[in-house]
Amino acid sequence: MRSMAELAAIFLAPKDRDAVLGDLAETCASGWSAPGPVLGLVVRQQMELWRAWQPWVASGVACAGSLLLLSASFGLSMDSRQLLRGERGYGSVLCEALLMLAWAWTSGFMVVSLSAKTRWASGILGVIPCLSCVVRFHEASLPRVCVLLFLLPAVAGAVHGVRRARLSRRTALTLAVTMTVLMAVWGGMYLRNWFFFLPAGWLVVHAERANRPRQEISA
Amino acid sequence: MLGEFEYVLITAAAGLGENAYGAAIREEIEKGAGRTCSIGALYTTIERLEKKGMLRTWMGEATAQRGGRAKRMVHVTPKGLHAAKEFYESMMRVSRNASWVKGKPERAS
Numbered sequence A: 001m002r003s004m005a006e007l008a009a010i011f012l013a014p015k016d017r018d019a020v021l022g023d024l025a026e027t028c029a030s031g032w033s034a035p036g037p038v039l040g041l042v043v044r045q046q047m048e049l050w051r052a053w054q055p056w057v058a059s060g061v062a063c064a065g066s067l068l069l070l071s072a073s074f075g076l077s078m079d080s081r082q083l084l085r086g087e088r089g090y091g092s093v094l095c096e097a098l099l100m101l102a103w104a105w106t107s108g109f110m111v112v113s114l115s116a117k118t119r120w121a122s123g124i125l126g127v128i129p130c131l132s133c134v135v136r137f138h139e140a141s142l143p144r145v146c147v148l149l150f151l152l153p154a155v156a157g158a159v160h161g162v163r164r165a166r167l168s169r170r171t172a173l174t175l176a177v178t179m180t181v182l183m184a185v186w187g188g189m190y191l192r193n194w195f196f197f198l199p200a201g202w203l204v205v206h207a208e209r210a211n212r213p214r215q216e217i218s219a
Numbered sequence B: 001m002l003g004e005f006e007y008v009l010i011t012a013a014a015g016l017g018e019n020a021y022g023a024a025i026r027e028e029i030e031k032g033a034g035r036t037c038s039i040g041a042l043y044t045t046i047e048r049l050e051k052k053g054m055l056r057t058w059m060g061e062a063t064a065q066r067g068g069r070a071k072r073m074v075h076v077t078p079k080g081l082h083a084a085k086e087f088y089e090s091m092m093r094v095s096r097n098a099s100w101v102k103g104k105p106e107r108a109s
Helices: A004-011 A014-026 A035-049 A054-084 A090-114 A116-136 A144-148 A151-162 A169-186 A197-208 B004-019 B022-033 B039-051 B078-095
Strands: B055-063 B069-076
Touching: A004 A014, A004 A035, A014 A035, A014 B022, A014 B039, A014 B055, A014 B069, A035 A116, A035 B039, A054 A090, A054 A116, A054 A144, A054 A151, A054 A197, A090 A116, A090 A151, A090 A169, A090 A197, A116 A144, A116 A151, A169 A197, B004 B022, B004 B039, B004 B069, B004 B078, B022 B039, B022 B069, B039 B055, B039 B069, B069 B078
Parallel strands: none
Antiparallel strands: B055 B069
């Protein structure tokens, strides 16, 4: 059976876990007194992470991005309904869908690649607006999940960020330019959508920083 | 410049030499500085100093006394030694006229 300290050490990196549990065994700390120091270290490590600017920007992007993507998902659902009624063209809705996919993917990628260690905090900050919106959603003709269309591509982007995959510079540039062109074609160059140049720009900057060897992927 | 606890940690690790690892450093600090040292404070400071290039750490051997768990060995780098020396000298300079310093020069009244 696992001791209390071992359970508390789940939150530590494997390297730290071994060193800390070994130190506790060596100093004969056990029982109820052992988890305290381990949890203290977990809290201190988390606080140390937030001394940098990256977790703050990542959390801001997660929160603001999810709010804007909720609205983009809702807009796409409404436009898809109009498409089915024949009130909208295929091209416009396709552009909108592709844009939403790209916005969500790049936002998820940016949040996690900026600060992978605080991804759970960023995730929670991104999920809170979603839950609030789903609970309050009242549109008889559309299901509640229609505002969450962005979740899957956002999670896919975040998974790529966790794997520390790096887009090649050409791919990142192509994606950023494609997003801009799609916005121009779709006619969505209004204020809300300018926010999404941030993750697109991040992709390009992130791809430029090739000083550390990383796995390269081509999207 | 180093913080006070950073200085204490580097001094303890440098004093232990090749035997410097988490539990030993903690014991040295508690014995030498007469203050309690939490595991949280110790490892977050080690992490911070390693990022600054003042310490180098690696996983050492596992012993039965530690329940088969590895030690996190610590080595003070030349940069760390230089920073600690600088901290010590600045403390000595700042303290030279303090009333508790033995052998301080008498002030003219």
